[in-house]
Amino acid sequence: MAQMTMIQAITDALRTELKRDENVLVFGEDVGKNGGVFRATEGLFDEFGEERVFDTPLAESGIGGLALGLTMENYRPVMEIQFFGFVFEAMDSVAAQMARLRYRSGGKYNAPVTIRSPFGGGVKTPELHADSLEGLFYQTPGVKVVIPSTPYDAKGLLIASIRDNDPVIFLEHMKLYRSFRGEVPEEAYTIELGKANVVREGKDLTIITYGAMVKTSLKAAELLAKENIDVEVIDLRTVNPIDVDTIVQSIEKTNHAVVVQEAQKQAGVASAVIAEINDRAILSLEAPVGRVTAPDTVFPFAAAENVWLPNEKDVVEKVKATLNY
Amino acid sequence: MTTNLEQTIEEQFETLQILNVKGEIVNKSADPQLSDDELKELMKRMVYTRIWDQRAISLNRQGRLGFYAPVAGQEASMLASEFAMEKEDWLLPSYRDIPQMVWHGLPLVKTFLYSRGHFEGGKIPDDVYTLMPQIIIAAQCTQTAGVALGLKKRGKKNVAFTYFGDGATSQGDFYEGLNFAGAFNVPAVFISQNNRFAISVPVEKQSATKTLAQKAVAAGIKGIQVDGMDPLAVYAAAKNARERAINGEGPTLIETLTYRYGPHTMAGDDPTRYRTEDLDSEWELKDPLVRFRIYLENKGLWSKEIEDEVVETAKEDIKKALKEADQIPKQKVSDLINNMYENLPQNLQEQLEEYRKKESK
Ligand SMILES: Cc1ncc(C[n+]2csc(CCOP(=O)(O)OP(=O)(O)O)c2C)c(N)n1
Ligand SMILES: [Mg+2]
Numbered sequence: 001m002a003q004m005t006m007i008q009a010i011t012d013a014l015r016t017e018l019k020r021d022e023n024v025l026v027f028g029e030d031v032g033k034n035g036g037v038f039r040a041t042e043g044l045f046d047e048f049g050e051e052r053v054f055d056t057p058l059a060e061s062g063i064g065g066l067a068l069g070l071t072m073e074n075y076r077p078v079m080e081i082q083f084f085g086f087v088f089e090a091m092d093s094v095a096a097q098m099a100r101l102r103y104r105s106g107g108k109y110n111a112p113v114t115i116r117s118p119f120g121g122g123v124k125t126p127e128l129h130a131d132s133l134e135g136l137f138y139q140t141p142g143v144k145v146v147i148p149s150t151p152y153d154a155k156g157l158l159i160a161s162i163r164d165n166d167p168v169i170f171l172e173h174m175k176l177y178r179s180f181r182g183e184v185p186e187e188a189y190t191i192e193l194g195k196a197n198v199v200r201e202g203k204d205l206t207i208i209t210y211g212a213m214v215k216t217s218l219k220a221a222e223l224l225a226k227e228n229i230d231v232e233v234i235d236l237r238t239v240n241p242i243d244v245d246t247i248v249q250s251i252e253k254t255n256h257a258v259v260v261q262e263a264q265k266q267a268g269v270a271s272a273v274i275a276e277i278n279d280r281a282i283l284s285l286e287a288p289v290g291r292v293t294a295p296d297t298v299f300p301f302a303a304a305e306n307v308w309l310p311n312e313k314d315v316v317e318k319v320k321a322t323l324n325y
Numbered sequence: 326m327t328t329n330l331e332q333t334i335e336e337q338f339e340t341l342q343i344l345n346v347k348g349e350i351v352n353k354s355a356d357p358q359l360s361d362d363e364l365k366e367l368m369k370r371m372v373y374t375r376i377w378d379q380r381a382i383s384l385n386r387q388g389r390l391g392f393y394a395p396v397a398g399q400e401a402s403m404l405a406s407e408f409a410m411e412k413e414d415w416l417l418p419s420y421r422d423i424p425q426m427v428w429h430g431l432p433l434v435k436t437f438l439y440s441r442g443h444f445e446g447g448k449i450p451d452d453v454y455t456l457m458p459q460i461i462i463a464a465q466c467t468q469t470a471g472v473a474l475g476l477k478k479r480g481k482k483n484v485a486f487t488y489f490g491d492g493a494t495s496q497g498d499f500y501e502g503l504n505f506a507g508a509f510n511v512p513a514v515f516i517s518q519n520n521r522f523a524i525s526v527p528v529e530k531q532s533a534t535k536t537l538a539q540k541a542v543a544a545g546i547k548g549i550q551v552d553g554m555d556p557l558a559v560y561a562a563a564k565n566a567r568e569r570a571i572n573g574e575g576p577t578l579i580e581t582l583t584y585r586y587g588p589h590t591m592a593g594d595d596p597t598r599y600r601t602e603d604l605d606s607e608w609e610l611k612d613p614l615v616r617f618r619i620y621l622e623n624k625g626l627w628s629k630e631i632e633d634e635v636v637e638t639a640k641e642d643i644k645k646a647l648k649e650a651d652q653i654p655k656q657k658v659s660d661l662i663n664n665m666y667e668n669l670p671q672n673l674q675e676q677l678e679e680y681r682k683k684e685s686k
Contacts, residue, residue, distance in 0.1 A: 126460050302441070303443050
């Protein structure tokens, strides 16, 4: 099996789907000849030509509208928003248009659009490049939101997203792009959207997390193991919808939970996860659900990222506080 | 088939050039008649800025500066237009337009702090009329209409100048900004610096129009295309646009034909992936400093000694500003929290306590 970085796994998934289905089109700003500002579409322009992989004029609302329009002729657009902070420019085309197309047409039309976009802190980008805005799209019925945490997941989830017949927002954490490699099968495979993954089994407490915080939580789990605290870690993989069954099953075993997200406390999906736990598993809990999040400020200026982003120490502390409640 | 209408629109957008690449005046009637001191000052600013750009690039490579978008090649486009501004005119810059901010009065140290991602970089001194650099492409265009409407309502004899790229003209905000400015007939000057690329995408792929200047037509405002490597043409166009704005004759869109010699930003862009060396050299031949230097030397206004002195001053200023930047305390989360509201709501008050405790450990 090939060892790939997450960005390579993403390119591989795009190539797989461009080959398999001639209706798949890849477009956005700088995705053509330049291969994307992160090289996610590297080589695809040469391999598939400008008919399939192309640059658009610089306008995110235009890109979103173009994608929706192309679905009317049965194309399967994979559009890129160069950085997810720019999604505000496309908010109408995504949240007010694509998300409602199926509903408004009584099921006659649907928008099988995949919106790929980098996001995430720790790489010192300028403003509005790194923000965790998945919570906005958790609050948007009609779309799905996927956030992979490994190269293997990235390929399987991206292929599943492209094949899905509803709009899927596929968020790629920049810190994970090249920070490590993992095994990625050469052939096409899918990972079911809406299903979480138990990435570490444990009996004392359940950590529910996603994105770059999966690694952070696993590191925290290692540290806690040295103190004989046995933590289970759930990677949500999809944050809209949330896989409540996997969460509830785990909490019924551990009776304790901590939700970890990179987003601010009032953003992200931590509060939604806690509300689901409240609805379904409150009687299994021996302590209130803990939360590790960033503070409720605008995403920090680059030089303050390291003090602003949650880290494994924060997770360790919160796990202990929850267990010692 | 080209219709007559299209023909007449495009005919109206010939490129204004006053100083050719050899440093000769080719359009005497349009010469803005700058005084000798003004000519020297403008040259000084361009030389200074080129040195600063070179230093900023190497400081970025050493990790001593953060985000930086190179400007070499665009000095005339940036600085000769800013030269037409009055101190109390508002500036609405993009991420690349840091030099205009400095020549409009912003201390150099602020730009270094901005580059490093420190909020002190955005704290603009009271007597400097500029917004922070805009990251969201073309967002400054609609805001410019607002600033200019404010100036008009206040009865001030000032103008709002905004800068953006060629790619920016594809955004809805660009059209909306021009249209609002025209509809309210406000004192605004929109400067599209057409450096031919939006990151990797050539301007030909942004739009089917032959010029960007002609986009003014749809908004019912004046549009003009100038040789953006010619300091005199850029200045003349900006000066004229400012006068028209002050006289209530409405906003102007200026397209400057220019080029950025360097990468898009210092964050990994590789121009060899999307442009040829031939194109680079073709534009380097049009260099604004080269032709302005010849022009000034022929007038007896410039010499190697003067140039060396400017270079030295620039280097000294940069050193001092860096030192100053190094002395600014690191940002704490509690600082960031305190930047959020006039009165902190309950959640942030609670978090402020929490972080203060952590920070005092
Ligand atoms: C809304 C938005 N979309 C995309 C970007 C990413 N981006 C930054 S600069 C740039 C190209 C801008 O090109 P142009 O307007 O020609 O200005 P230049 O950089 O050439 O000065 C892009 C796509 C952004 N900052 N904001
Ligand atoms: Mg440009």
